[in-house]
Amino acid sequence: MEVMNGESVAKELGLREEEYERILSILGRVPTPTEIAMFSVEWSEHCGYPHSRKWLELLPREGKFSPLLGEDAGGIVYDGLAVVFKMESHNHPSQVEPKQGAATGIGGIIRDILGSGARPIACLDSLHFGPREDERSLYVYRGVIEGIAFYGNCVGVPTVAGEVYLYPAFQGNCLVNVMCLGIAPREKLTQAKAQGEGNYIIYVGNKTGRDGIGGCSILASQEFGVKEEKRPSVQIGDPFTEKCLIEATLEALDTGHVIGVKDMGAAGLTCSTSEMAASGGSGVEINLDLVPLREEGMEPWEIMMSESQERMLLCVERGYEKKIIQIFHKWGLEGEIIGEVKNTGKVTIKYQGEIVADIPALELTKPPVYTPSREKPLYLDEINNFSLHSIPPPSNYEEVLLHLVSSENLSSRHPVFEQYDHMVGINTVRLPGLGTVVLRVKGKKWGIAVTTDCNPLYCYLSPREGAKMAVAEAARNLSACGARPAGVTDCLNFGNPEKPDRYWQFVEAIEGLSEACRFFGIPVVSGNVSFYNENPQGTIFPTPTIGMVGIVEEIEKAVTAGFKEDDLIVVLLGETKEELGGSEYLRVIHHREEGPPPQVDLPKEKALQELLITLVKEEILSSAIDLSEGGLALALVESSVVEENPRGVMVDLDCLGDIREDVLLFGESGGRALVSVRGESLNSLQRFAREIGIPYQVIGKTGGEKLIIKKGEKLLVSLPVEELKSCWEGSLGE
Amino acid sequence: MRFGVVVFPGSNCDYDCYYVLSQVLEVDTVFIWHGDKDLKDCDCIVLPGGFSYGDYLRAGAIARFSPVMEAVKEFAEDGGLVIGICNGFQVLTEAGILPGALLPNKGGRFICRQTYLRVENNQTPFTLLFTPGEVVKIPIAHQQGNFFIDPLYQEEIKKQIAFRYCSSQGEVDANHNPNGSWENVAGIISKEGNILGMMPHPERAAEKILGSEDGRRVFLSVIKWWEEKRWK
Known part of the structure; x- marks a missing residue:
């Protein structure tokens, strides 16, 4: 990254040649290094979903319960209450640095829920590793569980359910799919938008450092190569700060003067500024000199790309900025005005008196769509002939x-979930290990049942049937306690979409998933796609993990x-x-x-x-x-x-x-x-x-x-x- | 009477305690911010569980320096009632308000599970609604709950044990010691009897729907004691 010029930088950051051409035509000039960095993260597979967006449109958005579709997390509305949930992957960071990778996965998904204005009340995680006889897999297995415990227990959101599966296909590329669920009165939900010229953009939470730069574009949107130099792209988590951030953000939202809020997760400031501007139909002007920094001498593109954890961006009504900032200071957090809303439709970034980026927000948030060729993998005909x-x-x-009862995939998960605080919040009325987990909503007669499901081997043998079965199993699991399935979040883990056989698996699975959800009348309200789950030995089993939420009408009967x-x-x-x-x-x-x-x-x-x-x-x-x-x-x-x-x-x-x-x-x-x-x-x-x-x-x-x-x-x-x-x-x- | 639940940054059972006291037991309850020295005329102070100040350095090690702890210490010295639960217990030992220390669990891991406790002493403001030797079910959730006491003081402290981990039948032995605590200690009281520290979470066992109501009797004991003023 020493020579910051044009195309080579773009390539280094994962942009394709034709993408660079499109940037030239959007801007009508050569992009600055900061602009290249911003496009590279916004258009990355992780943030922009270029290979999956077209197919995600297949998923049903309507169901028996009224759905709630938002920017980061969706949900359902029941009895006037919004139940918001989302699942996300943190596979590559966890493979590279298991403890911090998993920990920051939890932190990120909690902030997604927080960004909708809901209080996070439960986490779940669906984990897949290589067999524990393999030394590296055992290290990853232990590190991930330790990371979830480290972060989740401290942050005070119970980890109530999930899965742990071990198959050789995940050796070298584990899956860490984390889900969070939150609740809020329907009218209290907020959006990730910046609106109203002159309103302030306020940065809150942790300081910005050099950690996690390129996490989404480089780490999450490419295969693991033979040469492993990706550790610096993993972020470091601080659950204590996150706990304070949850309380402070909810307190700030309660004032009624916060117009919009967005977490700074993948792609950090770039994603939050551009998406808030785009969804508010406005522009923002940011002065990077005002961003609280952890280290000296950070370049503007580094500040824009950093994925330092525990940060949020707020759009606050002018006149109430002091009141809001005070709340964050009370909780020992940063709170700084770093810019304001402009009616330019652009994301304008200033640094030391100069404009270092000036991009139409809508263009930045419209990544290209790719639907490369796909081809049925050869292995399928050979392995589906069991007699x-x-x-x-x-x-x-x-x-x-x-033998089966004590085998790794069928034995009790108790030794794992007892390392997580699954009771804090005193809502877990049907504890993990006894069947389907049910959470109460204090003051209500009804409750929320949650589960995650996917059998990767079925999906390997038939991506379409496997995906349908994942939905069916999740729904069966919920109804076994008496809950009516109400909504789905999906986390679709696949190999490199640029390889036709992997892309075929993805499309088959998403069609199966869509068919099953449509048939059952369960909307898919949120989700995440994780491609490039490969290692030098091959690809993972295709794993479309289903997170499902159901409503038990009378919780006492569960x-x-x-x-x-x-x-x-x-x-x-x-x-x-x-x-x-x-x-x-x-x-x-x-x-x-x-x-x-x-x-x-x-x-x-x-x-x-x-x-x-x-x-x-x-x-x-x-x-x-x-x-x-x-x-x-x-x-x-x-x-x-x-x-x-x-x-x-x-x-x-x-x-x-x-x-x-x-x-x-x-x-x-x-x-x-x-x-x-x-x-x-x-x-x-x-x-x-x-x-x-x-x-x-x-x-x-x-x-x-x-x-x-x-x-x-x-x-x-x-x-x-x-x-x-x-x-x-x-x-x-x- | 009034309960005060202290909120340190990083406390995460503060609201649970507040909910049980104010909604389930319907007693007057207020939050007390860690930066305040005013205990708001409370009659019993609850230091809740969680990870105060992130538990950086050592569990409870930083919280003891907070302004509110000066006030709590004074309050306790004057005979005020204080309950430290989990992290709150750790804070009390770090502050020297209760004896001993809570070391990392034997095995090193965080453990969240239901445990059975034997009530060793019902002559305290916190346990008077229990019968001596009664077995109660209250869950734990901690990584540093291994109670340690200097051998010099062991004999003395034995009288201060309030709860010990045991089997569902009340057997106190190594098999039913989840964290390696000395003498299976789950909770102790101060010499004067006005301070209770316990690792298990009574607020998590205060409603039938959560699987046990045994924990609520800790708080109800305090209320009853207060009403009768029978402690001197």
Whole structure:
């Protein structure tokens, strides 16, 4: 970056030749180095979505609940309250510097929610790593969890749910998808806009340093190369400052004199100034000499590109600037007027008396759109031919079950989430580990259920079906506690979009995602796309992570997964098909990552959701758990062991028909749930299931100290639940 | 009577305590800013959990120098009631208002989970609604809760133990010690009995919907004690 001239600088910062040409025509002159820097970040994949924007238009924006679509975070409105949420990736920073990468991911997503004017009340994270036998993967795994704990616990927003999956495909490129959810009275929401000539632009929070320069354009929008020199692009997080920033910002918004607010995350000052100007339909003039700096001698382009954390930009009504600034000073934060709103339509940046950038805001926020060619990957035809006859049925089901129960992807996540404060805020009324997590809203009868979901192996085997299944699973998971799915945020993790096979995966997945959400009537209110998730060995499994939020009408009725007493009748809802492709059983026990994955039957899924919601509402269920990875066997184990006192159960699978035993136990057919009811409620359950059209089978009864699984006369499994519990809980404990 | 909840920058259980006191128990409660020395005529001061001043240097190490702590110290010396929860307990030991120190958890990690506590002493303003030896369920969430006391003072401090970590059946042993605390200590009172420090969060166990109501009795004890003035 020493010679700051024209095209070579543009290339260095990741701009293409044709993009540089477009900049020339927008400006009608040669851009300054600061302008090049600003275009490079605004038009980067991370901020501008050039490869995905066209496809994102496919996603449904309407649903049963009224949607709320904003700049940074969207949400739904229920009972006059805005529930705002968004998921975002922080994959590359976390791979390079796990602890700080994950920590600043949390910080960033919290500020996104804060920027909408909502108080952040919960975080979730969906994490994917390489297997822990790999030394680097273990280091990344530990660092990321430590980073989430370090930042999330201190900032005082509970980390309530999420996923952790380990597959070889994520070795060298982990996924750290973080989600935050906030609430606010509908009328209190703010927008990211600068409006009204003469109003002030106020910079608040931390000082600006050289950290994170090019984080979004260089780190997040390119593949990892062989030469790793990207560490300086990772930002450093300070959760204490963020906590103060949350309180101060909400206090400032409460005054009613803040016209607009935007976090300074990716692309820092560039993104916040240009997007606030563009969405306010105005211009801004900024004087960089007034920006609080952490180090001396920073160049204007460095100040504009810095991704220093814990900063926000406000547009404040003239006359109230002192009042607002005082609030931030009270919390020990910076608060400086750095510019004002102009009716120029331009982002004008001054530095030491000179104009260093002068760009039409709308042009800056209109990145190019690319839809390169795409091609079905060759591997798909080869790996989707799994035949049941090619594997022998297990001779010892107990061994298989114990192996699966303690395997990395199926065992309890308790050792991970107990490192996070998941209770602060005293809203977590259904705690993680007991089933679907439910948050209360103080003073309301209803509650909010949250989950994240995606099975990357399914998506690898079929990006379209895998994406549909991710939506279906998330919705099934929410409805199992009685919540009606209300809104989706997505975090789409894929490889290099300039490679036709990767781009094909992306388009397939987004079409599948769109189809499922549309069918269920769930709007996609916010999201994020993360491309270039590759390493020198190849690409990741395509992973369209779904964050889903649901509403439980009567929170007291929300059901958890564990068996709560003896002599409950255990019922399997839904149909078990002869499907084993893509299952953890096939992968872990038979070492085959083969498909086809389970087929998604959207009408059946929707009917199951309705049935579960109805059964919870009518207070028929004692417990409910959706079936997913590990199939019926894992659902039985979880229901037996998640309560404080594990409880035995005895089931007979004979009624499920003439299907091979390993398929019955471990197959992952969708559209199923395992529930328990008291004897007197069985009739009602059967009546509702018939009305809604969901097949059901009474398979057993709770009680005793063992998990017993039979098929007719044949005993498949008989294991003490205490043993299963310690196997299940021990694996990720290290 | 009136409760005051101190707000340090970085406190994050301040609102939870305020909510439980003012909304659930419906007692007069105010916030007290860390920069103020005026305790607003409160009868019981709550130092809430969180990461005061980011817990930089050491948990609670900076908070003890804040103006409000001068006032709290005076208040405590005059026999005023003070409850330090989690980070608040750390602040009290750092300030020398309570004895001992809270070291990093054995294992080094942050732990958030439900724990069972055995009530060791119900002759205090904070525990009079419990029965001696009663087992209660109140969650913890901390990284530095490993209570340490110099061997010289151990005998003396034993009388000041209010809560100890135990099993659901009340067994106090190493298997039910989440953080390595000396004698499974979860909470202690001052020699005079007017100050309680505890790592578990009673405000997180004050409503049925949260899975336990045991914690609310800590606050209710204070209210009852205040009303009866039976402590001297």
